[in-house]
Amino acid sequence: MMGRITDAVEDFFSLRIPKEEFTSRPWRVHELLDDGFRIEDVWALPTPGGPDDLETLVRYAASADNETLTSNVAVRELFALRWRLGELLGWDKEEQQVGKRVASLRDNLPEDLLLGERGPDMALTPFKSVFLTHDEWTAEFSAAMGHIVMHHGWVQGEDGKHYSQMTSLVKTYGVFGELYMAAIKPVRYLVVYPLQFRSIREVWPKVLREWSTRRG
Secondary structure, three states: OHHHHHHHHHHHHHOEOOOHHHHOOOOHHHHOOOOOOEEEEEEEOOOOEOOOOHHHHHHHHHOOOOHHHOOOHHHHHHHHHHHHHHHHHOOOOHHHOEOOOEOOHHHHOOHHHHHOOOOOOOOOOOOEEEEEOOOEEEEEEEEOOEEEEEEEEEEEOOOOOEEEEEEEEEEEOHHHHHHHHHHHHHHHHHHHHHHHHHHHHHHHHHHHHHHOOOOO
């Protein structure tokens, strides 16, 4: 088990890319983010595909069949622990949610995005979709520690294949939010994300085969 985690961690850090990969591209989400948000990380996900495959990634990631959140025991149990703590300590109460404690990014969508496809909410986590375009997907959630935004931008690599650049952004709520994000960082970097990304690499060929026909 430790060898698998070590290999996954090495693979994970090889996927980290400069934050400028997000900030320098003309993503529509930039129109919605204020200066309170900071970029946690940007990753080049191991999801090689064609120019039209972002929707395949999104539909799978949002579904209850998303194995990257369920197939690994460590990842599954850590997420379960987070939600149990949230329930016990009130981190995820209704008054902490998007639309209650903080306005949704959808409240500031330009008309073309508001009239366009919203995209699916995630079945296994509390992320709610903000908008979905041909090459961009944004989702958000809020809890006691902060307003969290996940962004997938579909880009073309040097090999001609397309893949997702995934960016995590956060606007923390006070001292608790800063302490929480600092406390979970080692767990995210050393366990959760490495194992999730390894799972993505393993399952992605099957996703392309089986989910590309499920669009719409």
